[in-house]
Amino acid sequence: MDFNKDLIAASSTPIVLAILAEGDSYGYAIIKRVQELSGGRMEWTDGMLYPVLHRLERLGYIKARWQEAENGRRRKYYRITASGRAQLAEERKQWQTVDALLRGIWRTGSLRTSTA
Amino acid sequence: MEGHSTQQHLENHIAQWRIYLQRRQSIHSVDIAELEDHLREEIAALTRSGLSSDEAFLVAVKRMGSFDELSREFAREHSERLWKQLVLPSEHPLSARSDGFTAILFAVVAGIFVKIPELFGLHIGVDDGFYARNMGIFVLPVLAGYFALKREPDTARFIGLGIAFALAGVFGNIYPFGASQYTEVLSILHLPIALWFAVGIAYAGRRWKDVAGRMDFIRFSGEFFIYYVLIALGGGVLTAFLTMMFQSIGMKPEWFIQSWLVPCGAAGAVLIASWLVEAKQSVIENMAPVLTRLFTPLFTALLITFLVTVFVTGKAIDLQREVLIAFDLLLIVVLGLLLYSISARDTKLPPGFFDRMQVILIISALLADAVALWAISARITEFGFTPNRVAALGVNIILLVNLAWSAVLYLRFLADRGPFADLERWQTNYLPVYAAWSAIVVIAFPPLFGYM
Numbered sequence: 285m286d287f288n289k290d291l292i293a294a295s296s297t298p299i300v301l302a303i304l305a306e307g308d309s310y311g312y313a314i315i316k317r318v319q320e321l322s323g324g325r326m327e328w329t330d331g332m333l334y335p336v337l338h339r340l341e342r343l344g345y346i347k348a349r350w351q352e353a354e355n356g357r358r359r360k361y362y363r364i365t366a367s368g369r370a371q372l373a374e375e376r377k378q379w380q381t382v383d384a385l386l387r388g389i390w391r392t393g394s395l396r397t398s399t400a
Numbered sequence: 401m402e403g404h405s406t407q408q409h410l411e412n413h414i415a416q417w418r419i420y421l422q423r424r425q426s427i428h429s430v431d432i433a434e435l436e437d438h439l440r441e442e443i444a445a446l447t448r449s450g451l452s453s454d455e456a457f458l459v460a461v462k463r464m465g466s467f468d469e470l471s472r473e474f475a476r477e478h479s480e481r482l483w484k485q486l487v488l489p490s491e492h493p494l495s496a497r498s499d500g501f502t503a504i505l506f507a508v509v510a511g512i513f514v515k516i517p518e519l520f521g522l523h524i525g526v527d528d529g530f531y532a533r534n535m536g537i538f539v540l541p542v543l544a545g546y547f548a549l550k551r552e553p554d555t556a557r558f559i560g561l562g563i564a565f566a567l568a569g570v571f572g573n574i575y576p577f578g579a580s581q582y583t584e585v586l587s588i589l590h591l592p593i594a595l596w597f598a599v600g601i602a603y604a605g606r607r608w609k610d611v612a613g614r615m616d617f618i619r620f621s622g623e624f625f626i627y628y629v630l631i632a633l634g635g636g637v638l639t640a641f642l643t644m645m646f647q648s649i650g651m652k653p654e655w656f657i658q659s660w661l662v663p664c665g666a667a668g669a670v671l672i673a674s675w676l677v678e679a680k681q682s683v684i685e686n687m688a689p690v691l692t693r694l695f696t697p698l699f700t701a702l703l704i705t706f707l708v709t710v711f712v713t714g715k716a717i718d719l720q721r722e723v724l725i726a727f728d729l730l731l732i733v734v735l736g737l738l739l740y741s742i743s744a745r746d747t748k749l750p751p752g753f754f755d756r757m758q759v760i761l762i763i764s765a766l767l768a769d770a771v772a773l774w775a776i777s778a779r780i781t782e783f784g785f786t787p788n789r790v791a792a793l794g795v796n797i798i799l800l801v802n803l804a805w806s807a808v809l810y811l812r813f814l815a816d817r818g819p820f821a822d823l824e825r826w827q828t829n830y831l832p833v834y835a836a837w838s839a840i841v842v843i844a845f846p847p848l849f850g851y852m
Contacts, residue, residue, distance in 0.1 A: 311434060312441040330438060331465035334431065335477040342477075342747050344819030353437075360434045 287326060296328075296336045297345075298375040304346055304364040305372060310353075311337065311360070337362060345371050410453045414439065417461060424471035426478055439464060479612045503546065503675030510542040510671055511664035524659045529584065531663070533572045536592035539667045541565045543674055544602035550678075551605035564598045568842075575846040582787045583846040590791075590838040596621070597835035611821070614828035619743045620677055622688030622736075627673040635665050689744030696737050696754070696761055703764035710771060717775045724792040727772040731799035734765040738806060742827060747820045755814060762807045769800060787849040791841055798837055802830050 303309060303317050311333055318326060340346045345368030353359040364372070414436065421432050439460050446456035464470070514535075522530050544561050548554075572591050577584035600608070600617040607613025639657055646653040709715070717723060741758055773796065809826055812818035 310437075312438045315438075329465040329469070330442070330463045331435060331470040332473055334434060334438075335473040338431075338474075338748075339477050342819065342821045344821065348748075357437055357440070358433070359437050 292328065295379075296333075297340065298372060298379060300333075300336060300340060301345060301364060301368055301372040301375070304362055305369065308361050308363045310362065314362075340368070343371075344368075406453050410443070410457060413454075413457050420467055421470075424467060424474070426471045426475035428478075431474065435464065479616060499550075499679065500675060502549075503671055506542055506546045507668035507671035510539045510667040513538040513542065514663045514667045515660075518659075524663055529577075529581075530573075532588045533584070533591070534569070535667075536595045537565065537569050537572060539670050540592070540595040540599055542667075543670055544599050546671060546674065547599070547602040547605075551602070554605070557601070557605070561598055561602055565595070568595055571843050576851055577846065578851045580852050582852050583849050586787055586791050586845055587842045590841040594835050594838035594842060597831065597838075600831070611825050611828045614831060615743060615824060618739055618828070618831075619686065619688070620674075622740050622743070623677040623686055624673050626687045626691075627676050628669060631669045631673055632666075635662075635669065686744065688740040692737050692740040692744070693754075696741065696757055699733065699737060700757055700761040700764065703761065703768055707764055707767055707771075717772055722788070722792070723772060724776055724789065724796060727769050728792055728795045728799065731765060731769055731796065731803065734761060735799060735803060738762060738803070739827060742824055745820065747824065751814045751816075755810070759807060759810045759814065762803050762810065766800065766803055766807065769796065773800075787845055787852065791845065794837060794841075798833055802827075802833075 299318060300314060303314050309317070311330075314337075315328060315330055315333055318328060337346070337348075341348055341362070344365060346362045346364050348360050348362050350358050351361050417439070418432055418436060421427055421435065422429065427435075442460035442463060443453065443456045446459055447453055451459065465473075514531075517527075517530065517534075518524075524531055541561075544565070548558055548561065568591060572587060575583070575587075577587075600614070600621075603620060604613040604617050607616070639661060642653055642657065642661070710717075738758060738761075741754070805826060806823060809818060809823045813820050813823060
């Protein structure tokens with residue numbers, strides 16, 4: 285599926301933070317996790333993830349460290365910080381609002397009652 | 401043997417790929433290491449699913465994204481890196497030569513603007529008050545126009561800037577200033593500062609809303625100042641030769657120097673300096689951060705020695721009438737040192753020796769200023785509230801607030817309790833305060849103090 289660029293950019297922060305909230309990770313694994321969670325429907329251009337990670341690091345939401353991976357290569361791992369978790373909670377509220385709104389609109393016309 | 405040579409082949413491919421990335425200066429080698437780790441993971445996964453290593457390499461590189469896109473995304477996040485080397489692969493490339501031509505054209509326009517009042521009988525050397533009040537109004541709109549054209553043109557911004565400059569022209573000139581000239585001099589000093597803010601909006605364009613855009617304007621301002629001083633020095637040498645040579649053949653070139661060379665040159669140099677900063681940002685190391693590195697330790701040593709001396713000898717600050725202005729200048733210098741060390745700092749580096757030095761500098765400057773403020777507070781009513789003193793006090797408070805909060809943010813960063821970006825954001829968000837205060841001094845002070 286071809287996603288709107290702005291939508292990708294806006295959703296990248298909560299997606300990355302949410303994945304890192306599951307546990308420390310690194311770029312490649314994050315991309316794989318996104319593919320897995322979206323059932324392959326959402327594909328990021330791999331390289332674009334890294335500027336996003338660097339921005340989140342600059343803002344203090346995540347912290348990076350270099351560490352030796354199991355294959356012997358040095359790998360950059362990211363960990364979510366307390367302020368990153370706070371930001372994630374904030375983003376979550378906003379996305380839930382948008383989500384609820386869209387569901388509401390799309391439901392009218394189909395005559396289904398709310399399941400909430 | 402076969403496996404070995406395939407592996408070798410792949411390594412060559414990856415090495416080639418790395419070299420291509422290294423040419424993009426917005427991507428540093430540490431980022432390349434991170435991307436390479438990603439690329440290798442991807443290749444390994446693709447090979448496991450049955451692709452040959454050549455195919456896997458091609459697919460992995462494709463998924464990584466094109467070099468242009470990658471370097472643009474990195475440049476967006478790391479705009480500070482562009483200042484040393486790279487020219488952002490712009491979507492509307494304007495060749496260096498045509499850009500230089502535009503700058504010279506605008507410089508000529510600025511020079512002509514300065515001479516237009518002459519047509520209306522206002523002469524340099526006679527109506528100096530008029531020229532001093534309006535120098536910024538002649539030149540800075542041309543500079544703002546130059547940037548507005550270079551960036552993506554936007555009608556709303558053009559109109560907004562036009563209104564701002566028109567208001568500056570009105571408030572710079574309508575007041576019936578008295579003979580003592582206090583508020584007139586204040587207006588002359590503050591108007592260019594407020595207008596420089598308008599130049600910033602034209603300079604940053606759409607990026608004015610971003611911290612990075614405003615930070616770039618701060619960088620630009622520092623480099624601009626240095627280039628301008630250098631051009632002025634060169635102009636001084638040229639003027640000296642001109643005088644000497646024409647005098648040697650018995651002619652007096654003073655009239656030309658005073659009413660043509662100096663005013664038009666000073667106006668045109670603003671455009672030329674701006675163009676040079678833009679053109680050279682990609683070629684040489686920025687100078688403001690270098691000077692900052694040099695003078696931060698020296699100013700810190702000066703301030704600490706001063707404080708220790710005051711403390712040990714118990715000497716009170718000699719309350720000369722304008723002592724506050726001297727301390728304002730000190731705070732401005734300290735703020736400059738802080739700004740240009742922030743502007744050149746990689747926000748992700750952990751706290752280091754130089755950061756601690758900065759904090760000591762800020763805190764000792766705050767203490768020295770507190771000593772001065774304390775000394776003056778007792779006598780301020782006795783001296784009376786002249787426009788100069790109110791203006792000096794206002795500037796002092798504005799700088800004090802900025803530096804005090806900067807110290808708090810810096811200490812939080814040193815204690816690993818906040819990101820360095822907070823400090824950056826605080827400084828860039830503070831810019832409108834200077835402009836607002838300058839506007840108040842220009843617009844409200846003359847009527848408030850009865851045009852004295």
